[in-house]
Amino acid sequence: MPESEHRMIEILRILSEQDKPIGSKLIADELKNKGFNLGERAVRYHMQILDEKGYTERMGYSGRCITTLGREKLEKGLIYDQVDFIYSKFEEMIYLTDFNYMKQNGNVVVNTSTIYNEESIDIIKKIIESGFSVSPYVNLNRVGNGDEIEVTTLCGTTIDGVLLNEGIPSQPQYGGLLKIEDSQPIKFTELISYKKTSMTPLDAFSTPGLTSIMDVVDTGSGIIPANFRLIPGIGREKAISIINNLDKIGIGGVIAVSDEGKDILGIPVPKGMVGIVIVGGTSPFCAVQEKGQKIDIKIAEEIRDFKTLAPITSKVRNSLKPVTHDIQPKISFLLSKTWNLIQQVDFNIETRKGDIISNVSYIDKDDLDSALNIMEETYISSPKYINPYYKIIKHPDDDDKIGIATICSLSIDGILIDNGIMSNPKYGGLLELTEPPLFIELISYNGSTEDPHNIFLSKNMTSISKTGKPQKILASFKEIPYISRDYSVHLLDILKNIGFSIYKIGKPRELTYNAKADNYNFGVVTGSGLNSIGALKEKGMDVEIKAIEKLLPFEKMDRL
Structure with a gap:
C-alpha cells in the first residue's frame, strides 16, 4: 500500500473512533501519536481527497465525519489488521463475558441473524429442540411492519467466558465441520484456525451445500458446524463440573471433552491439554439456509445482557451419542498435503x-x-x-x-x-x-x-x-x-x-x-x-x- 493510501486509511480509522465531527488539528495530533508527522495543511489535503471519494463528509465548521462508504473502505483497507483482529475479537468477547451461572445474570456473547418469514422460526425451534444449538435462550425482534425478524441466539464463546471467570483459560483453536453417523460424532472433516484469517471459521463454512444439519435431525447422519478449543489438563474436572452446571440452566451444546493429551474427533490435542468440542452457534441459522430460506447470518456479533433472552422452547433433548475415544486418523491440513x-x-x-x-x-x-x-x-x-x-x-x-x-x-x-x-x-x-x-x-x-x-x-x-x-x-x-x-x-x-x-x-x-x-x-x-x-x-x-x-x-x- 502506498504511503499516502496508508495515511488516508489511518485518518479514516481516527474518524471512525469518534462520535462527533472533528477537525484537521485533532486529526494531525492523533496521526502524530501513531507515528505520522503530518501537519494540518497536509491533513486538509488528504481530507479533500477523502471528501471527493465520498469516504468523509464535512459537517459545517465542526469538522468531518466518516461516511458509510468510508467505513466500508476502512474495513477493506485494514485487512492486514483484520487477520489478527478476528482472534483478538473472540478474546475480547471472552473477557467481557461476566455471566454468573449461579445467579443467571450478567453478559453473554450472542449471534444475531436476520430471517424473513415465520417458517424460519419453526426451523430454528426444531434445531434447538434437537439439541443442535448452544441454548434455547433467544430474542426475537420484529423490524418495522414487514416480515423481517432479528433472531439473537447464544454463542458458544459464552462458555469460554464462563470458564475464564472460573480461572480456566480457554483458547479457541478451530471452527469446522463435524461428521455425524447414526447420531455418533465421527470426526471433523474440515477446519480453519481462528488465527490469521479475516473471516471467522464458521462464517467460512456457513454456505449452502456444506452443512446438512436437517439430515442429522431427521436421519441421525450428516454434517454440522462445530468449534474446538483447548484448556489446561489440570482444569478438566472443574471444567466438566461447570459445563454440567451450565447445562442444567439451559446453556449447553458441548459435544465432547477429551482426556488429557488425547486426540479427539481427528484433532490432535497437545500433551498436558484438553480439547473441548462445542456445537456451532450458527447451526439453527445454517438449517434455515439448507431449507432455501433467505437469511443474513452474523457470528459472535456482540455482548448482550442474558436477561434480554428467553427460552423459545422447553423441550430440548440431546440427540447425539457420547463421543468414543477410538483413535481417528488425524485431520490433514492443507499445507501438509x-x-x-x-x-x-x-x-x-x-x-x-x-x-x-x-x-x-x-x-x-x-x-x-x-x-x-x-x-x-x-x-x-x-x-x-x-x-x-x-x-x-x-x-x-x-x-x-x-x-x-x-x-x-x-x-x-x-x-x-x-x-x-x-x-x-x-x-x-x-x-x-x-x-x-x-x-x-x-x-x-x-x-x-x-x-x-x-x-x-x-x-x-x-x-x-x-x-x-x-x-x-x-x-x-x-x-x-x-x-x-x-x-x-x-x-x-x-x-x-x-x-x-x-x-x-x-x-x-x-x-x-x-x-x-x-x-x-x-x-x-x-x-x-x-x-x-x-x-x-x-x-x-x-x-x-x-x-x-x-x-x-x-x-x-x-x-x-
Missing part, C-alpha cells in the same frame, strides 16, 4: 517443460464448448489477471463429465524452491481490483484444511466476469526471504512473460496490496488458476472444483 506436491514441481524456465501443480474442475461434457468460450472471453477482458493455460482431462468415473485442469498458484512456490529460493505460501485471498488493488479477505494456508479460494467460490464472493463495480478475483500472497529478492524478481519476471499470473512483487516492510509479510521477507501476490473457473460459476454453470489436485506437465497444456 501440498508441500509434497510443491516439492515435486520441476518446471524448467528455459525449456518451459516440466510438472506444475494443477486444479481440476469438472463440468458436464455438453457444457465444454460454452465453458471454453467463457474462459477465453474472461482472459481477453482481463489478460493481466487471468492465467490462460488449461488442459482437458477425463473424469475418473463419470463419462458424462469432463475435467478442466488449470495452473495452481502453488506451482510458483515449487518453481522458486526448485531454483533454490524459499517461497512460503501464506494466504489465499480475495482481491478487489481498485486502484491500487486491495485484499478484502485473507485466510491463512497454515491451519486450514480447505483451500481458501474454494471457500470464496462456494460463498459466491467473486466477480471475475462482471463489469461496472470493481472486480473481485482470487489471489495468493507468498513471502520470500529478502536476501533472495534480486534472483526472485528475475525468475518471477520470466514466469510472468510466460503467462503465469504474477500481480505484484513487494518490498520489505511494505503492505503489498494490503497484505503484510514477516520481517526480513517481502511479499509476492499471484493470481489463482481458479479465476477462469470462477467465471464459469458466475455464469451459472454447474462446476465441481478440486483445488490443488495433481501434477501435470506444463508442455501438455493448451492456451486460451
Whole structure:
C-alpha cells in the first residue's frame, strides 16, 4: 500500500473512533501519536481527497465525519489488521463475558441473524429442540411492519467466558465441520484456525451445500458446524463440573471433552491439554439456509445482557451419542498435503517443460464448448489477471463429465524452491481490483484444511466476469526471504512473460496490496488458476472444483 493510501486509511480509522465531527488539528495530533508527522495543511489535503471519494463528509465548521462508504473502505483497507483482529475479537468477547451461572445474570456473547418469514422460526425451534444449538435462550425482534425478524441466539464463546471467570483459560483453536453417523460424532472433516484469517471459521463454512444439519435431525447422519478449543489438563474436572452446571440452566451444546493429551474427533490435542468440542452457534441459522430460506447470518456479533433472552422452547433433548475415544486418523491440513506436491514441481524456465501443480474442475461434457468460450472471453477482458493455460482431462468415473485442469498458484512456490529460493505460501485471498488493488479477505494456508479460494467460490464472493463495480478475483500472497529478492524478481519476471499470473512483487516492510509479510521477507501476490473457473460459476454453470489436485506437465497444456 502506498504511503499516502496508508495515511488516508489511518485518518479514516481516527474518524471512525469518534462520535462527533472533528477537525484537521485533532486529526494531525492523533496521526502524530501513531507515528505520522503530518501537519494540518497536509491533513486538509488528504481530507479533500477523502471528501471527493465520498469516504468523509464535512459537517459545517465542526469538522468531518466518516461516511458509510468510508467505513466500508476502512474495513477493506485494514485487512492486514483484520487477520489478527478476528482472534483478538473472540478474546475480547471472552473477557467481557461476566455471566454468573449461579445467579443467571450478567453478559453473554450472542449471534444475531436476520430471517424473513415465520417458517424460519419453526426451523430454528426444531434445531434447538434437537439439541443442535448452544441454548434455547433467544430474542426475537420484529423490524418495522414487514416480515423481517432479528433472531439473537447464544454463542458458544459464552462458555469460554464462563470458564475464564472460573480461572480456566480457554483458547479457541478451530471452527469446522463435524461428521455425524447414526447420531455418533465421527470426526471433523474440515477446519480453519481462528488465527490469521479475516473471516471467522464458521462464517467460512456457513454456505449452502456444506452443512446438512436437517439430515442429522431427521436421519441421525450428516454434517454440522462445530468449534474446538483447548484448556489446561489440570482444569478438566472443574471444567466438566461447570459445563454440567451450565447445562442444567439451559446453556449447553458441548459435544465432547477429551482426556488429557488425547486426540479427539481427528484433532490432535497437545500433551498436558484438553480439547473441548462445542456445537456451532450458527447451526439453527445454517438449517434455515439448507431449507432455501433467505437469511443474513452474523457470528459472535456482540455482548448482550442474558436477561434480554428467553427460552423459545422447553423441550430440548440431546440427540447425539457420547463421543468414543477410538483413535481417528488425524485431520490433514492443507499445507501438509501440498508441500509434497510443491516439492515435486520441476518446471524448467528455459525449456518451459516440466510438472506444475494443477486444479481440476469438472463440468458436464455438453457444457465444454460454452465453458471454453467463457474462459477465453474472461482472459481477453482481463489478460493481466487471468492465467490462460488449461488442459482437458477425463473424469475418473463419470463419462458424462469432463475435467478442466488449470495452473495452481502453488506451482510458483515449487518453481522458486526448485531454483533454490524459499517461497512460503501464506494466504489465499480475495482481491478487489481498485486502484491500487486491495485484499478484502485473507485466510491463512497454515491451519486450514480447505483451500481458501474454494471457500470464496462456494460463498459466491467473486466477480471475475462482471463489469461496472470493481472486480473481485482470487489471489495468493507468498513471502520470500529478502536476501533472495534480486534472483526472485528475475525468475518471477520470466514466469510472468510466460503467462503465469504474477500481480505484484513487494518490498520489505511494505503492505503489498494490503497484505503484510514477516520481517526480513517481502511479499509476492499471484493470481489463482481458479479465476477462469470462477467465471464459469458466475455464469451459472454447474462446476465441481478440486483445488490443488495433481501434477501435470506444463508442455501438455493448451492456451486460451
